[in-house]
Amino acid sequence: MNQLLLPLLLMLVVAIPLVMGTRKQKKAAAAQQELLSSLAPGDRVMTTSGLYATVADASADTTIDLEIAEGVVTTWLRQAVREKVEPAVETDEDATDSTDTDEVVEAPVVESKDDERVEEKSGAQIAPPLEHGKK
Template sequence: MEGLLLPLLLMLVLAVPLIMGTRKQKKAAAQQQELQSSLAPGDRVMTTSGLYATVADATDESTIDLEIADGVVTTWLRQAIRERIDPAAADDVEDEDSADEDTADESATATSDADSDSESVTTAQVAEPLEHKK
């Protein structure tokens, strides 16, 4: 009996993590399947390749039409949809980008003002074009 205890214990130690990992994979697959089947026109999504788009048509079972720019609609497999993007989070990202652009515009204006104040202005010299022999 004692000779069987060690092999049984070893099998149990190896089997439990495998079973738990399999359950986690099944749960993730079920969540992904539910996401892909619940998409509706107007939803903001990200594909597995990192493309952000808006769902234009979701009537087909295997494919989905995504609008990637105004008037540009492409057809993708539903499995290519990685996640639904929260509209509030997307607005926050856009607000940060516009704030960065405003800061860059202000610094460019300050630089151009400093350049106009300096008396010495340098000009670029351009070489004459080469003549090719025929």
Template structure:
């Protein structure tokens, strides 16, 4: 059997395998995103696909949610626009910082910079 006769079937199998595994990975990602969107609850901190952060304020609709982006500012979004849940980062290991009082600056800072005169002072003529 000639090697060129095996090349075409091998390429077809290879391309078919790549398409199969690629679509499988994509279906898995879509299922994971849908699971996230159905698990949203009031109070969850989320990030939208446009990068806006906020807290979920209302989840009564199957297709829309309300996100509070600032105190008292609530906007309505499609559930599909929610990209991910964001855990509020709280550093519990943060050391307390000692209060440091600023010392007054003594004297003027030295500078050799020249300042141009203002434009209004030039005579028009």
């Protein structure tokens, strides 16, 4: 009896994580399938490539039409939809803050070796142009 106890315990130690991992994968697949079947026109989604779009037509079984810009509709596989996202809601404070700032900030100018004027954008450093063929 003692000779069978150790192999049985080892099999349990290996089998339990495998079963738990399989259950987790099945739940994730079921949740993804539920998401894909619940898509309707007007839903805001993100694709697996990171593209944010609005569902324009979801009547086909394997494809879905996504509006990526005003009047620009593209056709995607349903499996390319990663998740539904909530549309960005602009609060009253955001609306008033954006209209209050009317001042223009000029970017600093950096002089390069070739006396070319290069504008620096928001603190980023700009490398001088490459000199090909010179040694």
